[in-house]
Amino acid sequence: MKRVCIIGISGKLGQYMAELALERGYEVVGVCRPESTGKLARFGERITLHPGRTNDREVIRKALRGCDGVLTVLVPWGVEGYATGTAQAVLDHAEPDARLVFSCGWHISRDGKDRHPWKLRAFVAVFGRIARLLRFADLEDQVEAARRIFALDRDWTVVRGSDLEEGPSEGLPVWARHVGDPVLSSNRTRRIDFARFMVHALTDPALIREAPAIVGCNTPSARAAAGKDADA
Numbered sequence: 001m002k003r004v005c006i007i008g009i010s011g012k013l014g015q016y017m018a019e020l021a022l023e024r025g026y027e028v029v030g031v032c033r034p035e036s037t038g039k040l041a042r043f044g045e046r047i048t049l050h051p052g053r054t055n056d057r058e059v060i061r062k063a064l065r066g067c068d069g070v071l072t073v074l075v076p077w078g079v080e081g082y083a084t085g086t087a088q089a090v091l092d093h094a095e096p097d098a099r100l101v102f103s104c105g106w107h108i109s110r111d112g113k114d115r116h117p118w119k120l121r122a123f124v125a126v127f128g129r130i131a132r133l134l135r136f137a138d139l140e141d142q143v144e145a146a147r148r149i150f151a152l153d154r155d156w157t158v159v160r161g162s163d164l165e166e167g168p169s170e171g172l173p174v175w176a177r178h179v180g181d182p183v184l185s186s187n188r189t190r191r192i193d194f195a196r197f198m199v200h201a202l203t204d205p206a207l208i209r210e211a212p213a214i215v216g217c218n219t220p221s222a223r224a225a226a227g228k229d230a231d232a
């Protein structure tokens, strides 16, 4: 892994990923909306920016040239298929052997075997409907984006984040294949550690074609699971 592109680099997750990728010695390329480039001023010449909307296929094509890894922040903003357009542009223009890592939330399901907490189900039902009505966001768009990724025989990972919080890193989150696994029940991850997991996924072959649902490694549910393992 030498050169990575971060699609949506100006957001909170994107900026954390940029810091972590630079720490690892990667060359960092990024795409963000033109109006957001100022948020990245502190990186100066340490990153190469391609300003543009993340579903702009021409911008993505140029940015992904020569990249071994692509970290994509999938967001469901608007009702014009922004997440699907972003994912499709990445899938179409990434180098054939590039590692592709996408972010989303627990509400995405790969095989329908997740058991979502009632609060999340209620949030998706209520927020999803209101957001779509107000044309503010479309959660189904993120679902469709993920469906297209899952269908491909490429080296992808779709990282599904729990509820997020700010704060110093606690370490690499733990993960499970399905929401509903007791290890995840604390439903809390530091955003910096979400970013850590995304960057880690670039070089972990065990995560290829997986959709890990993550939780902070220091949360009560993760600690309880680790304790049980130690007893065993």
Ligand SMILES: NC(=O)c1ccc[n+]([C@@H]2O[C@H](COP(=O)([O-])OP(=O)(O)OC[C@H]3O[C@@H](n4cnc5c(N)ncnc54)[C@H](OP(=O)(O)O)[C@@H]3O)[C@@H](O)[C@H]2O)c1
Pocket (backbone or CB within 6 Å): 007, 008, 009, 010, 011, 012, 013, 014, 032, 033, 035, 036, 039, 073, 074, 075, 077, 078, 082, 103, 104, 105, 106, 160, 161, 162, 163, 164, 191
């Ligand atoms: N927030 C949570 O609690 C939560 C929970 C679980 C999973 N996740 C996942 O974590 C990832 C990062 O989410 P986040 O909430 O932490 O946000 P974030 O990192 O701050 O990223 C938000 C992204 O959305 C872009 N954006 C904002 N408004 C937009 C608009 N109107 N049109 C197009 N792009 C827009 C931002 O670009 P600009 O910089 O240009 O504004 C930025 O790239 C997402 O994949 C999300 O699904 C979030």
